[in-house]
Amino acid sequence: MIRRGFFSLLPAVVAVVLAMVVTGLVIALTGGSAGQFYSTILSVPIPRVSVTIVNQTAMIAISAFAAAIAFRMNLFNIGVEGQYIAGSCAGAFFAGSGLVAGPAVIPATLVVAVVAGAAWASIGGFLLVGRGVSEVISAIMLNYVALTMAGYLVNRYGVASGYTFTTNPLELNQQPVGFQVVDGPYQVWALAIIAVLVAIGYWVLINHTRFGFDLRASGASSTAAAASGVDAKKMTLIAMALSGGVAGLVWMPAFFGSVHKFGIPENFQSGLGFTGLAVALLGRNRSIGILVGSLLFAFLSAQSNDLQSVGVAPEIISITQGVVVLAVVVAYEIVRRLQIRREQESVARELASARPTAEEASR
Amino acid sequence: MRRLSTFAAAGITASALLLTACGTNADTSSDEGSASASSGGSGDLKVALAYDVGGRGDKSFNDAAYAGLQEAKKAAEFESTEGEASTDEDEATRENRLRGFADDGYNVVVGVGFAYSESVNAVAPDYPDVNFAIIDGFDPDEEENANVAYLTFAEEQGSFLVGAAAALQTESDQIGFVGGVNNALIQKFEAGYVAGAKEVNPDIDVAVTYLEETDVSGFNAPDDGQAAATAMYDDGADIVYHASGASGAGVFDAATQADKFAIGVDSDQWQSASAEQKPHIMTSMLKRVDVATKDFIASVESGSPQTGYTTFDLKADGVGYSTSGDLLTADTISQLDGFKQQIVDGDIKVPTAP
Known part of the structure; x- marks a missing residue:
C-alpha cells in the first residue's frame, strides 16, 4: 500500500524537479542567473501574491476539470478555451443587461455561463458524432471564432471604457464579498468555492455514478462499452456538453470577485483553457491531482512576475510548466510499464510454482 | 496502446501550446539581464518601467519607452528596473x-501601454508618494488621481502626414492600412492616415484590415501581419x-517580397530594420514615447x-x-511641411475616429 502510494507520487515529484533543472539550464545557457531564478521562484509568496495564487488556482482547476471530463471519455477537448470565452461573454452580457436585479443575478448568470459553454462545446460534439469531424480540429477553429465573436459583440454592444469596450458593470449589490484571509484590499474570491464544488462533483460523478462508469468504460474501450449497451454517440454528446458547461464557469470567480465586467484585453483573462488542459494531464484526471497541479501552475505563474527584476524574462516559466507536463506523461508511462512487467513476472512465477503442485495432486 | 498515444499526443500538444507563449521573448532574455536592475546614482529617484506584452525588443513601442529611460539617465543618475506583462495575465x-x-521604493512608475490604466487606477491611491504615469493611459472612473499622469499622443496627426506621403508617392492610387487590434486607439491611426491620403487625392483607394477584433495577440503576430x-x-x-506593434515585422517582410513599400510606426523603424527591408520602409510615423517618458521622469526630478x-x-x-x-522625395517633404503647418495652425482638423 505504501509502495503503491510512493509509485503514484514519485513521478510527479521527479517531473517537477526535472522541470526546474531544465529551466535553470536554459537560463544559464542564455546568460542569465539560474540561482536568482530559483531564489525568486522558490521564495515564500508575500500575502497579496498568495491571494492571487489561490484565486488563480480556482480558475485553473475549474478549467482542468472541464478538460478531464472529456479526457475520461478519450475526447481531447482542446476547445475549453473557446467554451469559457463563450460562457464568460454570455454570462457578463446577461449580468450587465439588468434582466435580473440584486444578488439573484449570481445563480442566474452561472446558469447562462454553463449553458453558453455547453452549447459552444456541443457544436464540436455534433460535428464529431454526425459528420466525423475530429473534435480537436473543430475546437481549435471554434476557439478563434469564440474570441473574435466575443470581441465583436463587446465592441458593438458594449460601453466604451478608455480605448476599449466592456459589458455593463455589475451593480454594487451584485458583487459578493470575498474571503478576507490577509490584511489589505486583497480577497479570495467568493466564487472560488466553485472549484471545490466542481472537484467534489467530478469525483462523485466519475467514481460513484452509472454515468461515470459508462464514461470511463467508453474511454477505456469504445467497442467493449458498445457491446455492453452503452450508446457511444450519446455519451460523446453528453461528455462534450458537460465538459463545455464546466468550462463556462471558469472565469466566473474573477467576474464576480473583482472584474465585474467583460472586455478583452483588460477585463478578461484568456489562456486559462490551455492551462487547464495541461493541468488535467498533470493531475492525471484525478480530483486531488488536478487541485495540486492547479496550485503548482498558479504558484509558478504568480512567482514569475518578479523575475524581470532579476533579469530573467518571466515567460521562461512556460518552459517549466511545459516540461512538467511532458515529464509527468513520460514518467507515468514508464511506471505503468514497470508495473505491468512486475505483474507479469509475478503471475509467471506463481504459474511456474503452481504446476508441480497440480502434478502432485494427480499422482 | 491507443490510450497511450492519445495521452502522449495530448501532453505534447499541451506543452507546445504553453511553449509558444515564450517563443518571441526567449531571444531577448539574455541582454535584459545585463541592462536591467542597473544601479548607481546618488539621488533618491528610483524609476520602474512596466511594459505591456511583448516587452523590450519589439523595435517599436516598448523600445521607445526604454530609449526615453536611457535619455533620462544621461541627464540624471538614478536607479531603474523593468517589469513585463506576460501573455494571458490577469x-x-x-x-x-x-x-x-512601489513597495520596493520605486517612486516613479511608468506603465507602458493603455492596458495599465485600470491597474494604475486601482493601485495609485494606496501609494500617494509614488508618481505614476501611463503611456496612452486614461482614467477609467470619475475619481481623479492626484499622482497619475496620462501621457497621450495625437497619433492621428502623425498618421495624417504619412497618409499624405503615401498618397503623394503611390503609383497605383491604392494604399493600405494594417491595424493590430480594432480598438479606439488604433482607429486614431487609421482615421488620420485615411484623412491625410484623401487630402492629397480624394479618389484614392485605402484598404483597411485589423488583425484582431480585441485580443492583444494582434500586436504580436508577424505572420498575420505578413498575410494581411x-x-x-x-x-x-x-x-x-x-500600426500593429511587433506584427509590423511581417508587414515589412511582405513589402520586401512584393518589392513594394511599407510605413513604420512609433519608432523610426528604418533604423532597426534588416538590410533587405530597409529599401522598402518609406517612412515611419513617429510617436515620441521616448520624449514622453523622459519628460515625465525629468518632471519628477525637478520636483x-x-x-x-x-x-x-x-x-x-x-x-x-x-x-x-x-525614400521620401524632396517634393513630398515640402508638401508635408505645408500640411504640418496647417495642422499646427488649426487650419486642418484631423479626425480621431474613422
Whole structure:
C-alpha cells in the first residue's frame, strides 16, 4: 500500500524537479542567473501574491476539470478555451443587461455561463458524432471564432471604457464579498468555492455514478462499452456538453470577485483553457491531482512576475510548466510499464510454482 | 496502446501550446539581464518601467519607452528596473507588479501601454508618494488621481502626414492600412492616415484590415501581419502603413517580397530594420514615447511631477515622421511641411475616429 502510494507520487515529484533543472539550464545557457531564478521562484509568496495564487488556482482547476471530463471519455477537448470565452461573454452580457436585479443575478448568470459553454462545446460534439469531424480540429477553429465573436459583440454592444469596450458593470449589490484571509484590499474570491464544488462533483460523478462508469468504460474501450449497451454517440454528446458547461464557469470567480465586467484585453483573462488542459494531464484526471497541479501552475505563474527584476524574462516559466507536463506523461508511462512487467513476472512465477503442485495432486 | 498515444499526443500538444507563449521573448532574455536592475546614482529617484506584452525588443513601442529611460539617465543618475506583462495575465498580476515596484521604493512608475490604466487606477491611491504615469493611459472612473499622469499622443496627426506621403508617392492610387487590434486607439491611426491620403487625392483607394477584433495577440503576430499586407499588395496596393506593434515585422517582410513599400510606426523603424527591408520602409510615423517618458521622469526630478492628461501633438513634436533612407522625395517633404503647418495652425482638423 505504501509502495503503491510512493509509485503514484514519485513521478510527479521527479517531473517537477526535472522541470526546474531544465529551466535553470536554459537560463544559464542564455546568460542569465539560474540561482536568482530559483531564489525568486522558490521564495515564500508575500500575502497579496498568495491571494492571487489561490484565486488563480480556482480558475485553473475549474478549467482542468472541464478538460478531464472529456479526457475520461478519450475526447481531447482542446476547445475549453473557446467554451469559457463563450460562457464568460454570455454570462457578463446577461449580468450587465439588468434582466435580473440584486444578488439573484449570481445563480442566474452561472446558469447562462454553463449553458453558453455547453452549447459552444456541443457544436464540436455534433460535428464529431454526425459528420466525423475530429473534435480537436473543430475546437481549435471554434476557439478563434469564440474570441473574435466575443470581441465583436463587446465592441458593438458594449460601453466604451478608455480605448476599449466592456459589458455593463455589475451593480454594487451584485458583487459578493470575498474571503478576507490577509490584511489589505486583497480577497479570495467568493466564487472560488466553485472549484471545490466542481472537484467534489467530478469525483462523485466519475467514481460513484452509472454515468461515470459508462464514461470511463467508453474511454477505456469504445467497442467493449458498445457491446455492453452503452450508446457511444450519446455519451460523446453528453461528455462534450458537460465538459463545455464546466468550462463556462471558469472565469466566473474573477467576474464576480473583482472584474465585474467583460472586455478583452483588460477585463478578461484568456489562456486559462490551455492551462487547464495541461493541468488535467498533470493531475492525471484525478480530483486531488488536478487541485495540486492547479496550485503548482498558479504558484509558478504568480512567482514569475518578479523575475524581470532579476533579469530573467518571466515567460521562461512556460518552459517549466511545459516540461512538467511532458515529464509527468513520460514518467507515468514508464511506471505503468514497470508495473505491468512486475505483474507479469509475478503471475509467471506463481504459474511456474503452481504446476508441480497440480502434478502432485494427480499422482 | 491507443490510450497511450492519445495521452502522449495530448501532453505534447499541451506543452507546445504553453511553449509558444515564450517563443518571441526567449531571444531577448539574455541582454535584459545585463541592462536591467542597473544601479548607481546618488539621488533618491528610483524609476520602474512596466511594459505591456511583448516587452523590450519589439523595435517599436516598448523600445521607445526604454530609449526615453536611457535619455533620462544621461541627464540624471538614478536607479531603474523593468517589469513585463506576460501573455494571458490577469488584472491582479498587473497590480501586483505595480505594487511590487512601489513597495520596493520605486517612486516613479511608468506603465507602458493603455492596458495599465485600470491597474494604475486601482493601485495609485494606496501609494500617494509614488508618481505614476501611463503611456496612452486614461482614467477609467470619475475619481481623479492626484499622482497619475496620462501621457497621450495625437497619433492621428502623425498618421495624417504619412497618409499624405503615401498618397503623394503611390503609383497605383491604392494604399493600405494594417491595424493590430480594432480598438479606439488604433482607429486614431487609421482615421488620420485615411484623412491625410484623401487630402492629397480624394479618389484614392485605402484598404483597411485589423488583425484582431480585441485580443492583444494582434500586436504580436508577424505572420498575420505578413498575410494581411501580402493580400493588399496582391490587390494592387503599393504602400501599406501598419500600426500593429511587433506584427509590423511581417508587414515589412511582405513589402520586401512584393518589392513594394511599407510605413513604420512609433519608432523610426528604418533604423532597426534588416538590410533587405530597409529599401522598402518609406517612412515611419513617429510617436515620441521616448520624449514622453523622459519628460515625465525629468518632471519628477525637478520636483513638479506631471499629473493629469498631457497630449503630445505635432505642435509639441510629440508625433511626426522619419526621413531615414531618403525614400521620401524632396517634393513630398515640402508638401508635408505645408500640411504640418496647417495642422499646427488649426487650419486642418484631423479626425480621431474613422
